[in-house]
Amino acid sequence: MVSSAGVRETIITLNDLQQRLGLMQTRDLNFFSEWADDLPALTAQQEGDIERLKQRYDYHRADGLLLEGTINLVVVSPLLELLGFIDPPFRIKSPYGMAIELQDPDEIVRGFIDVLVLQGRLWILTIESKRTSISVPAALPQLLAYMAANPDPHKPNYGMATNGDEFVFLKLGAGLTYDTSRSFSLFPQRHELGAVAKILKALGQQVLNPVMETG
Numbered sequence: 001m002v003s004s005a006g007v008r009e010t011i012i013t014l015n016d017l018q019q020r021l022g023l024m025q026t027r028d029l030n031f032f033s034e035w036a037d038d039l040p041a042l043t044a045q046q047e048g049d050i051e052r053l054k055q056r057y058d059y060h061r062a063d064g065l066l067l068e069g070t071i072n073l074v075v076v077s078p079l080l081e082l083l084g085f086i087d088p089p090f091r092i093k094s095p096y097g098m099a100i101e102l103q104d105p106d107e108i109v110r111g112f113i114d115v116l117v118l119q120g121r122l123w124i125l126t127i128e129s130k131r132t133s134i135s136v137p138a139a140l141p142q143l144l145a146y147m148a149a150n151p152d153p154h155k156p157n158y159g160m161a162t163n164g165d166e167f168v169f170l171k172l173g174a175g176l177t178y179d180t181s182r183s184f185s186l187f188p189q190r191h192e193l194g195a196v197a198k199i200l201k202a203l204g205q206q207v208l209n210p211v212m213e214t215g
Contacts, residue, residue, distance in 0.1 A: 011145040021148055022176045032171040032179040034158070034206055039198040046197065049082040054191050061187055066164035071126050072114060075164055075186075079193070083201050085118055089208065093117045113139065115146065121207040123147055123159035123170075136161050136168045136183065147172045158203045160196075167196045169203070 017023040026032075042050065053075065060066060060074050080086055094116050116124040125143050127134050139161065147157050147170070159170035169181040181199070184192040 011141050014141055017141050017144055021145060023144060023148060023172075023178055024176060026173075026177040026179050028177075028179075031173070031177065032169075032181065034171065034202055035169045035181040035199045038202075040201050040205065042194065042197060042201070046082055047194070049078075050194050050197055053078055053082075054186075054193055057186055057193070061165075067128065069128070071128055071162070071164040075193075076124065076126050076162065079197060079200070080116075080118075080124065083197060083204065085200075085204060090118050090204070091120075093120070113143070113146075118204070119207045121155060121157050122203055123157060125159055125161040127161065127163040134163055136163055136166050139163075140168070140170070140180065144170065144172060144178055158206065160200055160203070167192075169199055 011017060011020060014025070056074055056078075060070065066074060084090070086092070094114075114126040114128065118124065123143075123146075125146075127136065127139050143159060143161050147159055154174055156174055157172045159172070161168050161170065165185065165187040167184040167186075170178065171180075172178045184190075184196050184199075186193055
């Protein structure tokens with residue numbers, strides 16, 4: 001298993017995930033149905049809060065990319081709070097952040113990924129970049145590698161990755177399989193934050209469920 005310190009240098013592509021960690025994306029369409037099926041409804045209060053976050057996002061995004069800690073301040077932290085992830089029974093760990101470096105056709109794009117782990121199994125990964133927005137799909141190999149460094153032998157790990165503009169959900173099974181959701185967009189004027197909130201709420205219910213799983 002690749003250590004956390006070596007992920008940036010050794011896990012760059014999806015092929016690296018397979019060759020170095022043995023991780024493979026499943027072809028089973030039912031493997032990660034949690035992001036699409038039987039999603040819980042939002043309360044009236046939560047729907048109102050989501051609308052307020054959309055307006056706040058539009059206001060700040062109009063000035064350009066959301067940089068550094070602004071993503072967490074404007075979008076991620078308020079979203080976690082309104083869904084109840086800051087309060088019992090959830091527990092939050094922030095084990096580390098990680099530098100990320102991707103090769104762009106014109107330059108090397110450097111950024112940082114802030115990591116929160118809720119209840120030991122739900123990873124919140126915020127991608128921040130000073131100069132160029134790093135797309136979430138481009139960072140997926142490193143995100144999955146970090147999740148794989150903290151496996152549960154019986155239960156899957158879930159993740160939500162965002163760069164402020166787009167959100168992608170991940171599932172890493174108890175074995176060596178993973179899958180991702182489609183990308184959900186906030187910009188320009190897409191406002192899929194309500195769908196993001198429902199999926200995150202569903203995954204929160206999954207990680208609180210003590211039933212053994214074999215994802």
